[in-house]
Amino acid sequence: MVAVHSASSSPAALPGTFLIPAFAEPAHFSVLEMGLLTACTLISGGLFFWRFGPILRTILQSKKDQDFSLHPLGRRMWEVFWEVLCQAKVIEQRPAPGIAHAFVFWGFLAFALVSLNHFASGLRLGFLPPESVVGRFYFDFAAVWAVLVAASIASLFVRRFIIRPIWLGRKVSYESGFIAFLIFLLMVTYLGAFFATEDSPAIKALWWTHTLALLVFLPLIPHTKHLHLVLSPLTVFLKRDGFSKIPPLSGDEDFGLVAGKDVTQLVALQTYSCVECGRCTEHCPAATTGKVLNPKEIILGMRSYLNVFGAASDSPLLVETAANGASGSHLSMEAAFQCTTCGSCEFQCPVGIQHLPIIVGLRRGATNTGAWEDTYGTKLFLALEKNGNALGLSASERDKFVAKQGFPIFDGTQEYCLWLGCMGGYDPKGREIIADFARVMDFLGTTFGVLKKEKCTGDSARRLGNDLVFQTLAEHGLKALETAKVQKIVAICPHCVRTISNDWREYGIAPEIEHHSEFMARHKDRLPQDNWKSGSIVYHDPCYLGRYRGVYDEPRTIVEQNGFLVEAPRNHERSFCCGAGGGLAFLGEESGERVSHVRAKELADTGAQMVGTACPFCNTMFRDALTAVTPHGKAPPQLLDIAQLTARHLPPILPN
Amino acid sequence: MKILVAIKQVPERDAQIHIAADGKWIEEDDLAYTINEPDAYALEEALQLKEKIGGEVIALCAGPERVTSTLRDALAKGADRAIHIEADDLAERDTLGIAELLAAAVKAESPDLILTGLQSDDLGLGQTGVVLAELLGIPHATIIMQVEKTDTGLRVKRELEDGWFQHVDMPLPALLTIQSGGNKLRYATLMGIKKAKTKETSTVAADAVTSTALELARIYLPEKQKQTTMITGTPDQIAAQLVEKLKFEVRVI
Numbered sequence: 001m002v003a004v005h006s007a008s009s010s011p012a013a014l015p016g017t018f019l020i021p022a023f024a025e026p027a028h029f030s031v032l033e034m035g036l037l038t039a040c041t042l043i044s045g046g047l048f049f050w051r052f053g054p055i056l057r058t059i060l061q062s063k064k065d066q067d068f069s070l071h072p073l074g075r076r077m078w079e080v081f082w083e084v085l086c087q088a089k090v091i092e093q094r095p096a097p098g099i100a101h102a103f104v105f106w107g108f109l110a111f112a113l114v115s116l117n118h119f120a121s122g123l124r125l126g127f128l129p130p131e132s133v134v135g136r137f138y139f140d141f142a143a144v145w146a147v148l149v150a151a152s153i154a155s156l157f158v159r160r161f162i163i164r165p166i167w168l169g170r171k172v173s174y175e176s177g178f179i180a181f182l183i184f185l186l187m188v189t190y191l192g193a194f195f196a197t198e199d200s201p202a203i204k205a206l207w208w209t210h211t212l213a214l215l216v217f218l219p220l221i222p223h224t225k226h227l228h229l230v231l232s233p234l235t236v237f238l239k240r241d242g243f244s245k246i247p248p249l250s251g252d253e254d255f256g257l258v259a260g261k262d263v264t265q266l267v268a269l270q271t272y273s274c275v276e277c278g279r280c281t282e283h284c285p286a287a288t289t290g291k292v293l294n295p296k297e298i299i300l301g302m303r304s305y306l307n308v309f310g311a312a313s314d315s316p317l318l319v320e321t322a323a324n325g326a327s328g329s330h331l332s333m334e335a336a337f338q339c340t341t342c343g344s345c346e347f348q349c350p351v352g353i354q355h356l357p358i359i360v361g362l363r364r365g366a367t368n369t370g371a372w373e374d375t376y377g378t379k380l381f382l383a384l385e386k387n388g389n390a391l392g393l394s395a396s397e398r399d400k401f402v403a404k405q406g407f408p409i410f411d412g413t414q415e416y417c418l419w420l421g422c423m424g425g426y427d428p429k430g431r432e433i434i435a436d437f438a439r440v441m442d443f444l445g446t447t448f449g450v451l452k453k454e455k456c457t458g459d460s461a462r463r464l465g466n467d468l469v470f471q472t473l474a475e476h477g478l479k480a481l482e483t484a485k486v487q488k489i490v491a492i493c494p495h496c497v498r499t500i501s502n503d504w505r506e507y508g509i510a511p512e513i514e515h516h517s518e519f520m521a522r523h524k525d526r527l528p529q530d531n532w533k534s535g536s537i538v539y540h541d542p543c544y545l546g547r548y549r550g551v552y553d554e555p556r557t558i559v560e561q562n563g564f565l566v567e568a569p570r571n572h573e574r575s576f577c578c579g580a581g582g583g584l585a586f587l588g589e590e591s592g593e594r595v596s597h598v599r600a601k602e603l604a605d606t607g608a609q610m611v612g613t614a615c616p617f618c619n620t621m622f623r624d625a626l627t628a629v630t631p632h633g634k635a636p637p638q639l640l641d642i643a644q645l646t647a648r649h650l651p652p653i654l655p656n
Numbered sequence: 657m658k659i660l661v662a663i664k665q666v667p668e669r670d671a672q673i674h675i676a677a678d679g680k681w682i683e684e685d686d687l688a689y690t691i692n693e694p695d696a697y698a699l700e701e702a703l704q705l706k707e708k709i710g711g712e713v714i715a716l717c718a719g720p721e722r723v724t725s726t727l728r729d730a731l732a733k734g735a736d737r738a739i740h741i742e743a744d745d746l747a748e749r750d751t752l753g754i755a756e757l758l759a760a761a762v763k764a765e766s767p768d769l770i771l772t773g774l775q776s777d778d779l780g781l782g783q784t785g786v787v788l789a790e791l792l793g794i795p796h797a798t799i800i801m802q803v804e805k806t807d808t809g810l811r812v813k814r815e816l817e818d819g820w821f822q823h824v825d826m827p828l829p830a831l832l833t834i835q836s837g838g839n840k841l842r843y844a845t846l847m848g849i850k851k852a853k854t855k856e857t858s859t860v861a862a863d864a865v866t867s868t869a870l871e872l873a874r875i876y877l878p879e880k881q882k883q884t885t886m887i888t889g890t891p892d893q894i895a896a897q898l899v900e901k902l903k904f905e906v907r908v909i
Contacts, residue, residue, distance in 0.1 A: 252850050368846035381843035386690065387670065394670035468846040 021194040023130045023139035025121050026207050028199075037122045040215050047219035052230070055222055055272055062268040062311040063261065066250040069241075076237050083350065084233045090350045093279060093574075097159055100152035104183065107149035108229075114142045114190070115214065122211065143191060150187035153180050167278030169296075175224050182220075185213045228275040228351050235273040236352035238266060243548055244343050244356035248506050249364075249467060256364025256465055258371075260306065260313030267361070268311060270353040271303040280345030280355060285577040285599075286338045290592025292321065293338040295345040295355050301331045302358065318366050333372065336362045340595065341463045341582035342543040347573055363465030377464060380586040384469050388455030388476075390422045390586060395453065398425040402450055405435055410449030412485045416441070418448045419491035419500070419513070422456050423616035429623065430616040433492050436647035437516050441490075443650050444523050448490070451480055457499040460583035471507060474499075478508040489513040492643060494544035494615045495581070515545060516643055517614050521554035524561055528649035535563040537645065538608035538637070540599070540622070541575035542615035555614045555642050562645040566608040576602065580617035600625035603637070610638045612645055657711035657805070657828075659702040660767040661735070662758055662788070664692040665719055665726040666778045679874050681747045691726050694773025698834040700841050701803055702771050703734045709805050712736045714765060718757050720744045724857065731852035732844040738855070739765075743862035750870035755787035757862050762792060767829065769810070774799050774833040782833070789831035796831040797824055801838040 029037075070076065083089045087105055091098035117128040128135045157180040160168055189210035196203040221227055240247070247264075249256065257263060280295035281287045287294045302317070308329040309315050319330040336359060345355040366372035383392030398420065402409075410417045418438065423430030441448050458473035477500070481489070489511055491497050497515045504510050520527060539559045545551045552572050559565045570576045579585075579595030600622050603611050611626065613619045622639055630636040640648075667673065668688040676683050691699070702713045715730035717723045718741035727738040741757050743749075749757070762770060770789070775782035782798075789796035801821070802813040809827040815835050816822055887897045902909045 249846075255847050370842065370845040370847065375840065378840065378843050382841060385843070386668065396670050396672070466843070466846075468844060468849055 020140070022136065023143070024193050024196055024198040024203055025126065025130055026198060026204050029122055029124055034123055037119070037211065040212070041119065044215035044218045048222060051219060051222035052227075055227070058306050058311050059265055059268040059272065062263050062265045065240075065247065065264045065266045067247045068238075068266065072241065075241070080233060080237050083352075084236050093348055093350075097156060100156050100159075103145075103148040103152040104156070107145040107152075107187075110142050110145040111149075111186075111190075113138065118207075118210065118214075122207070143194060146187040146190045150184055150191070153183045153187070156180060157184075165278070165282075167282040169276065169278065173225075173276075175220065179217065179220060179224065179226060182213045182217045186210060186217075189213065225274065225276045228273050231269060231273040232275065232351035235269055238269065239352040239354055240266065240357060242502075244341065244346060244360075245354070246357055246360050246462070246503065255368035256366075256467075257317055257358070257361035258365035258369060259316055260309050260311055262361075262365065263302070263306065263311055263317075266354075267302070267358055268306060270351075270358070271299050271306065273351045274299045274303065274353060275351050276300070277350065279348040279350065280353075283344035283348050283574065283576075285340050285342055285344070285579060285595040286335075289590070289595050289598055291335070291338040291590070292332055293335040295339075295359070298331060298335065298355065298359060298362075299353055301329075305329055305331065316365075316371070318362055318371070331362065333366060336366065337372065337374070337377075337464070337587070338584075338590075339363075339582050340543070340577045340579055340584050342577035343547040344543075344574075344577070347547050360463060360465060363463070364467060365465070367465035368467055372465075374587065376586055376588040377583075380460060380464070380583065381466055381469050384456055384458070384461055384473065388473070389426055390456050390460050391426045393426045398454070401425060401431055405438065407438065408449045409452050410484050410486060414447040414449040415488060416446060416448040417481070417484065417486040417489045417511070418450050419489050419493075419496055420450055420454060421491055421493040421496040421616070423620070424492055425454065427616065427620065429619055430492070433616055433619070433641040433643050436641070437492055437643035439647050439650060439653075440516075440520060440527070440643060444526055446523075451484060451486075453480065455480075457496045457504070459495040459499040459503075460586060462499060462503050463581065464583040470503075474504045474507045478504060478510060481511055486511045490516055490519050492516045492616060492641070494542045494549065495617065498544045498548050515549070515551060515554075515614070517545065517551060517555040517558060520642065520646060521557045524557055527558075527561060527646055528651075530562050530649055533564040535610050536566050536608040537563040537610040537612045537640075538566040538568055538603050538606045539571075539612045540568065540578070540603055540614075540618055541571060542613070542618050543575065543577050543581055545614055546575055547573060555612070558642040558646060559612045562642075562649060563610065566606050568603055568606055570602065578615075578618040578621040580621045585617055585620070594625065596621040596625035597629055601629040604629055608637055610640055610645075612640060612642055614642050616641070657705065657709055657769060658714070658765070658767040659705060659711060659769045659771060660714045660716055660762060660765055661695070661699045661702045661730070662762075662770065662772040662785070663695040663699065663715055663717045663726060663730060664773070664776050664778075664784075665689045665717060665723040666692045666776060669693075669777070673877065675875060675877065679876070680872055681875065689722055689726065691729060692773050692776050692778075694775060694777075694834055694836045696773075696841055697836050697838055698771040698773050698832075699730055699733065699735065700839045701800075701834055702769075703842070704839060705769075705803060705805065706734070711768075714739060714767065716758065716761055717741070718743050718754060718862065719746055727857055728849075728852055729844055731855045731857070732848035733842055734848065736855065738857040740857055740859045741862050742859055745862075745865055747872075748865050748868070750868045751781055751783045751787055752870075753865060753868055755784050755791055758784070758788050759791040760863070761860055762788070769828060770794075770831040772831070772833055774835050785831055785833040792829075792831070794829050794831055795826050796833070797826060798833045799835045800832045801835055803832065 087102035090101050117126055120126050128138060130139055161172065161177055189206045192206045193203060196206060221229060276296065278296055284295050305317060317331050318333045318336055321332045321334050339359045341356055343356055380390060384390060387393060388395055420434055424434035455473050455476050457477060458470040461469040491513060494515055497513055500510045501513050537559050539556055541552060556565055576599050577595055578599055604626060611622060619639060619641055626636040626639060668690045671687050674683045706713050713735045715727055715735040715738040717727050724740055727740055731738055739761055741761055743757065772785040786796055786798065797812050797814060799815045800812045801815050804811045810830060811823060811825050812832060814822040814824060887894050
């Protein structure tokens with residue numbers, strides 16, 4: 001009888017709508033077909049849970065994240081809306097494939113109702129009759145999406161298998177191709193139903209093909225990258241609050257990620273969410289300069305470790321790599337210690353994976369237990385332990401410098417405590433920057449003093465996973481600032497700023513600290529202006545100022561005040577590391593191409609007359625690199641910190 | 657093998673030293689202390705021997721309460737237990753007096769091997785180890801770069817002058833004074849510190865000072881001398897002389 005009713009509402013019968021074909025459903029399903037559909041659905045669902053069950057168990061059986069809290073709920077919901085529903089990050093960072101992906105995703109959402117109705121109609125329970133007003137509208141609406149999805153998935157197929165960007169991995173993933181084919185098939189069989197009549201054999205064939213494509217797709221989800229369909233919205237919602245947030249160690253038996261038993265639920269969830277898009281690899285300064293480290297492989301390696309050993313294992317996560325580079329189902333120690341902690345991977349990840357707590361966690365596991373044996377690393381830790389600075393110089397060298405510059409000692413009467421840092425206190429170029437910044441402060445009439453004794457913030461120890469040294473230095477620093485009654489700190493080093501304002505929180509609350517770019521930008525109206533914009537300056541975003549602190553405009557304000565601002569090809573959030581972070585400045589020669597040379601070349605190739613930096617480590621790295629990448633006989637661009645750029649235009653100090 | 661390492665705590669290398677009012681010793685308040693460097697190498701050698709052949713490493717240190725922090729560091733680096741000889745009057749004792757203190761504690765342990773740094777960074781007498789061996793009546797060897805266990809005892813590598821080395825076979829028990837730089841020192845780890853908390857540190861009281869054969873009359877900071885020498889000659893000669901001075905007088909290259 002359904003047939004009778006629907007026959008009367010055939011497309012041609014509706015005036016004005018005959019030009020657009022209407023969606024058709026098979027008119028009738030036999031009991032046998034209904035039985036078959038039920039059985040196939042149960043088998044498909046059963047296979048899905050048979051494969052998804054162990055993954056879910058691994059995640060749930062992993063160690064609880066002690067510091068986890070749902071706060072701030074509003075931001076979490078916003079991120080799910082913006083990053084998942086709106087696909088903002090996916091599109092923003094890789095526009096063309098991003099849009100294609102977004103169409104597929106939105107198409108899937110549009111199809112949720114269609115698919116539900118599809119199965120319901122096969123059981124004679126259809127709730128969205130194609131001839132109803134709502135049905136007519138919705139099926140047409142879905143058809144638009146079907147066209148977009150089909151076109152998008154086809155172009156993504158071409159990208160993956162014909163253009164083949166290396167970020168997707170050298171190995172061709174046949175299952176990805178098969179799934180792309182299934183999605184394409186789903187769309188084609190849906191659209192086909194607009195051109196078939198409801199009692200034709202063609203509509204049955206289309207209906208069943210559509211059904212089977214869906215039922216084959218479902219059990220393929222858990223063990224392929226398509227698991228992100230299920231997990232990533234949750235991963236984005238639950239990820240740790242804060243960029244590169246390193247969780248505190250919990251209890252006396254926690255030394256970081258030593259073995260499977262230390263992998264927390266968030267880490268497990270994140271590793272299973274990886275969609276293998278390779279954005280992390282594409283932007284990784286290590287992976288793109290020929291190092292062993294590939295952040296994607298760290299995540300996938302962690303996943304295969306969990307699959308092989310489970311979440312309760314005592315088997316070490318990191319092993320020294322064999323001569324052929326293989327580390328079995330373990331992760332490579334060498335790779336873990338090649339990370340500059342620039343944070344590009346974590347920033348880029350569209351599914352909410354936080355690489356830095358994982359990589360730093362692995363390093364903690366190796367360093368805190370003494371498993372990491374590295375001559376340079378040991379030297380650095382001993383220098384921090386004994387001398388309290390990363391350069392391994394005697395603390396009296398700082399005293400001499402402070403005396404020579406005539407910096408006042410902070411005594412509570414000054415507004416700011418000027419934090420020198422290891423570079424500002426000991427490194428020749430860092431000292432020039434500090435001296436120039438002190439001149440800027442003097443010019444502004446801002447009172448400041450330096451601590452009588454100041455030790456390293458412990459940044460490099462923190463990133464290399466040495467919690468003992470880090471804790472000792474953090475506690476020392478907190479106490480020194482408290483004793484001196486410091487209210488406000490200003491520093492030239494983004495690493496100091498990040499570590500004091502953020503990482504020290506584990507041991508206490510430090511006074512408010514800001515980077516000198518923020519300080520100078522605030523006082524820009526009182527600082528000299530180069531109205532002629534006489535020089536062109538390419539500005540390099542330091543990782544720890546940009547991605548870590550979100551400060552992009554302030555240093556640019558200063559640069560623009562002192563010349564003509566030029567942007568490097570990779571700027572702002574996409575800035576490329578100088579190679580010094582994560583303690584790597586102290587770890588000796590790199591393998592492969594030098595990160596600093598790659599970046600220095602990029603900066604020099606802009607043709608700018610000057611390179612403006614806002615971090616003494618970047619400055620140090622580029623000092624030699626700029627010379628090395630400049631053709632023989634030509635002068636490299638001048639390298640100046642934003643404090644030096646400003647100080648150049650200050651009126652000379654007249655002897656009185 | 658039971659290895660005992662005798663450690664001394666000294667002011668940190670870059671500490672600002674001030675002479676005490678009586679001119680007999682330095683002002684000890686507000687000074688940061690650390691392990692004597694050659695003793696750190698002695699400890700490292702002991703830990704590496706233990707890792708190779710098994711056994712126990714005991715850290716021994718005489719001094720006031722503050723030396724327990726150095727003992728804790730030794731435990732964190734891998735020593736199994738520690739002995740603290742409580743003595744607030746080390747400055748009043750001479751080498752023999754201190755060696756006697758150590759000998760009393762060592763005898764109670766009867767170790768197979770005693771290691772100590774070849775000299776201390778503060779006084780630099782280089783005698784405590786040797787006198788201790790004499791008091792215990794066991795053989796000793798000094799300025800040791802390498803230690804190897806043999807079937808009958810030890811084979812050690814001594815540093816002589818001018819780049820020469822001497823290999824000595826010696827029986828056990830024995831005492832060795834260790835030269836700096838023979839090994840790579842390890843860093844203290846969080847795990848080590850946590851483990852150190854469960855390790856035992858026994859405290860023994862020091863005997864009272866009897867008589868001393870040696871007395872510190874006066875200590876003073878090195879007197880600064882500024883000297884300017886003009887080097888003359890052809891550029892080649894000047895360069896050669898400059899290199900010579902930098903190498904052998906200033907010792908920076």
